[in-house]
Amino acid sequence: MRRVLILGGTAEARALAAELVADPGVRVVSSLAGRVTNPRLPVGEVREGGFGGPEGLAAWLVAEGVDAVVDATHPFAARMTASAAVASASTGVPLLVLRRPGWQEGPGDAWQRVGSLGDAADLLTEPARVFLTTGRRSLPVFSGLAGVWLLARSVDPPESPVPANVHVLLDRGPYTVDGELALIREHRLDVLVTKDSGGQLTTAKLTAARRLGLPVIMVNRPPLPVGVRLVDTVAAAVEWVHG
Structure with a gap:
């Protein structure tokens, strides 16, 4: 055998x-x-x-x-x-x-690819409301950025303490486009930061970003x-x- x-x-x-x-x-x-x-x-x-x-x-x-x-x-x-x-x-x-x-950029997308989580954080230099879907362990990389508010979605909660400018959303895919659109609008998000995980379970956020004209910072594998x-x-x- x-x-x-x-x-x-x-x-x-x-x-x-x-x-x-x-x-x-x-x-x-x-x-x-x-x-x-x-x-x-x-x-x-x-x-x-x-x-x-x-x-x-x-x-x-x-x-x-x-x-x-x-x-x-x-x-x-x-x-x-x-x-x-x-x-x-x-x-x-x-x-x-x-x-x-991996995911591929298509018509209507506004992606910027970067090589690391740190590079993604470096791009958040202006006041922004960020949809962060890079996993709970990445949260310290983005904490403490001046003028940046984070909606951080993950399956499990991040380690405490969670910074005051971070709202943690515990959820597990698959997600729907309608649900992602509603989430982005509810929290007035203006940029999506994610990793090039690929697959179908979480592509809805990319479709929602395209429809709303939201820029995407995509961390390469x-x-x-x-x-x-x-x-x-x-x-x-x-x-x-x-x-």
Whole structure:
């Protein structure tokens, strides 16, 4: 039986687990970082928590007799992807990275792409009401900006204390265009700051921004480790595992 580790936490990881669990010749373990309260769990065997860096992951791969690793983590989970690449190289266990395609600017969009969260914060130099959807851990980067009010949306609450100029909205996608339009109008938001996560669960905010003429500051994805193999569909990942 072929043993496969899926580094998960995304919709693509759950879909891949469902495909592979149905194959009696494959044993699947999905690993979740454990940073989200009440995560959506994939089918099959699940482990939660970190491995202890690349050395810990490498040791786990060897101890568990893993034959292949699919990194289907969030496109911005750069540390986990880097650990997977190092562990794969040191153990010889093949690694595939599954990433959904990023978002592309279209007619009517007013995007400005930047390389980091810090670069995004640097652009907020004038009084602004910001729709911030970059995750709770990024909030300190944007706190304390003069004249900037933040509507920060995340699945779980950020660590306290939350600055006075921040309103936290706890919510989980998928979202609707009508809902995003209403939210932007209710809070009189005038700029959207987000990360190029890709996928369909949260695209409604981009459609709403386009319709309202809202500028978007889009944080680009971190680069992948050199030499890793990349696919952008679950079907391609299934084919790789079976190959």
